[in-house]
Amino acid sequence: MWSAQAHMPTVLAGSQTVIVKGDGAYIVTADGQRLLDAAGGLWYANVGHGREEIAEAAAAQLRTLETWHIFGRYANQPALDLANKIATLAPFEDAKVIFTSGGSDSVDMALKLARRHWQLQGQPEKLTVVSRNDSYHGLHAYGTSVAGLSFNRDGFGPGTLIPETLLIDQWDIEAAERTIRAHGGEKIAALITEPVMGVGGVVPPPAGYFERIKELAKEFGFLIIADEVVTAFGRLGTWTASERFNLEPDMITFAKGITSGYLPLGGVIVAPSVSRQFYEGADAPILHQGLTYSGHATVAAVGLKNLEIIEREGLLAHVRDLEPILAEELEGLRSHPGVKAVRHIGLMGGVDLADDVAGLAVVAELERHGVHLRNLPNNILQISPPFIITENELRLIVGSIRAALDTVLAS
Structure with a gap:
C-alpha cells in the first residue's frame, strides 16, 4: 500500500501504526495500545467508533x-x-x-x-x-x-x-x-x-x-x-x-x-x-x-x-456545552514555552507549537499518555474529537498535551 501524504521510506522503516479496532471515542492499535481519538480520525468520527x-x-x-x-x-x-x-x-x-x-x-x-x-x-x-x-x-x-x-x-x-x-x-x-x-x-x-x-x-x-x-x-x-x-x-x-x-x-x-x-x-x-x-x-x-x-x-x-x-442523542447541544471547556483548557496552554498560539471554536482546536518543538515528537509522546492527535503540516496540533467525548476526556487531552510538551522540551 502506498500510504497517503507519506514519506514512504520512513513508513517502511517501521513507523507505521496499524489501527485494528474502534470503540466510542477510543481506537486500539495492532500491538494492543488503547488511545483516546482526540483527532476524530481525519475529522470524521463525529458519533464515535464501533456503533452497532x-x-x-x-x-x-x-x-x-x-x-x-x-x-x-x-x-x-x-x-x-x-x-x-x-x-x-x-x-x-x-x-x-x-x-x-x-x-x-x-x-x-x-x-x-x-x-x-x-x-x-x-x-x-x-x-x-x-x-x-x-x-x-x-x-x-x-x-x-x-x-x-x-x-x-x-x-x-x-x-x-x-x-x-x-x-x-x-x-x-x-x-x-x-x-x-x-x-x-x-x-x-x-x-x-x-x-x-x-x-x-x-x-x-x-x-x-x-x-x-x-x-x-x-x-x-x-x-x-x-x-x-x-x-x-x-x-x-x-x-x-x-x-x-x-x-x-x-x-x-x-x-x-x-x-x-x-x-x-x-x-x-x-x-x-x-x-x-x-x-x-x-x-x-x-x-x-x-x-x-x-x-x-x-x-x-x-x-x-x-x-x-x-x-x-442531542450531540449538537453537547458540542455547544463542550466548546467553553475546550476553550478554557486551551487558553491555559497559551503561556507554555512550547506553544506559540492557540485557536478554538466549537469542538475544534489548534495548538501552534514553538519553532524548536518537533510536532511529531509531541504526537509520539502523547501516544505514550494514551492520546492520539495529529500534527498538521505547519507544526500545529489538531484537536477534533468525536462529539460523544466527555468533559473529563477533553481535559485529559489538553493535560496530556501539556505533559508531552514538558517531556519533549526537557529531552
Whole structure:
C-alpha cells in the first residue's frame, strides 16, 4: 500500500501504526495500545467508533438492495430520503443535493458547477475561482489548483493544473480585497472558503472577514462556496458552519461528518440561486455530472442512521456545552514555552507549537499518555474529537498535551 501524504521510506522503516479496532471515542492499535481519538480520525468520527446500529443499518440495506445508481430517471429510496433530510438542515430554503463519493469530489463538482452557472448566465468571462492562503480543498485537479497550502499545489508542472485561480490573504480582508480588485472582480466565478480552515491550522474567520466577502460577492456578482467537508453536521454545534457565521453561501460542500466516516460519502448542497435554472422549463439544461457510487443506497442508509443518532442523542447541544471547556483548557496552554498560539471554536482546536518543538515528537509522546492527535503540516496540533467525548476526556487531552510538551522540551 502506498500510504497517503507519506514519506514512504520512513513508513517502511517501521513507523507505521496499524489501527485494528474502534470503540466510542477510543481506537486500539495492532500491538494492543488503547488511545483516546482526540483527532476524530481525519475529522470524521463525529458519533464515535464501533456503533452497532450503524453496522446494522448497512447490513439491512445490503440484504435488501446493495445499491442502484441515480443516473437519469433512476433513483434508490435511501438516496432520496437522505437528500430530503439534508435539505431540511441546509441554511437556505429549497436546497438541492448533489451526491458524490467524498470531499475532493464535492469540491470538484461545486467549482465546475460555478463555471457552468456563469456560462448559462451569458457571462463566459467569469472563470476565476478565488481561495484563501493556507486553505485545503481536497486533492482532485480543481482542489489541487485552488489549494492555499503550497506543498499540495506545487510539483505538477508550472502554474496550476487549472489556470483560472487566485489566492487571497486569509487574515487581512483589506489585503484580500485589494487582490480581488487588482485581478478584476468581474472575472471571478466563485470564492471557495472553509468557514474554519482545517488543515491550514484550525483558523476561524477574523472579525468582519466574511461580512466583507459577502459585500464583495454582491458588488462583483460572484458565488460563495462554503467548503464544509470538515465543519458540516455538527462540528461547531450547528448543522453547518455557514449557519453559525451567517455566510449565506450559494453552495456548501460536505463529506466526512455526513456518515461519521463509516462509509465514503460527499455532496454539494445547492441554493436556488444556482439550481433553479436546471429545474425550470422544458428547455432547462442538463448538468452533466454523476459518479458510479454517488447516492449509493447502503452509504445513504448509513448517512441517515448517523444523522438520526446526532439528533436523538442531542450531540449538537453537547458540542455547544463542550466548546467553553475546550476553550478554557486551551487558553491555559497559551503561556507554555512550547506553544506559540492557540485557536478554538466549537469542538475544534489548534495548538501552534514553538519553532524548536518537533510536532511529531509531541504526537509520539502523547501516544505514550494514551492520546492520539495529529500534527498538521505547519507544526500545529489538531484537536477534533468525536462529539460523544466527555468533559473529563477533553481535559485529559489538553493535560496530556501539556505533559508531552514538558517531556519533549526537557529531552
